[in-house]
Amino acid sequence: MERLAFSTNGHRISGEAEVEVFRLEGQPMIAGAAPSCKVCGIHPQLQISGEVVRAVEPCPYPDGITTEITLEVRSGKIIVTDDLRPVYDWNGRTTADYDSVLGQAEAVRAMAAQGCAYGPVGNSCPGFYRTGPGNYIIAAPWHDDEGIPSLPEDTRLAGVCTDLWAYSIADFDDWIARGGDPETLDWTYTVLEIPPGTYRFVHHTGERDFNGYAAETAIFAHVERIA
Ligand SMILES: [Zn+2]
Structure with a gap:
């Protein structure tokens, strides 16, 4: 050898x-x-x-993949959690292995087509933070030696426990219309009021330079109201 x-x-x-x-x-x-x-x-x-x-063949995604989807929020309310299955589910139907960036991008798009903004975040327990009018991030702050987080706590609107290692966000009324039952909600869910409209989610974990474990704020997705 x-x-x-x-x-x-x-x-x-x-x-x-x-x-x-x-x-x-x-x-x-x-x-x-x-x-x-x-x-x-x-x-x-x-x-x-x-x-x-x-x-022999070059990688078709040498820079990784940035996944952009949109979510319609007609009710002005969203449900934020890790897992919204079985109401929204891609049922493992990705052509690429889910452990690859491409497989995860396919899952993100399949969930968006059903009305769920979904994205893998590892075991990071991120939060949903407001960064400005109509602007949000899904991010995990870095904590300094005194335990002070790098993102202001008063901008943290929801937390995401990561049993599923992902976030799932949907229009609250759409979730109910598809069979979601508010009676089943426990502490892992947050229902938030945000301005109604169309929101663009730009998911970053598939990008070549993304490092969710760097000693800085990890921004998994940027969320912006675009219409
Ligand atoms: Zn490749």
């Missing part, structure tokens, strides 16, 4: 610096299956050229 440098061609692959190869009658052969890309979800075909192993 020996290890050759790995040129990933834009794919994001863990342990991506080198690939194990062995020699068969002097010809180098790649050992094991190709690992999958954390962004596009495919196992890229690999090719040995000289002393380098290359992914």
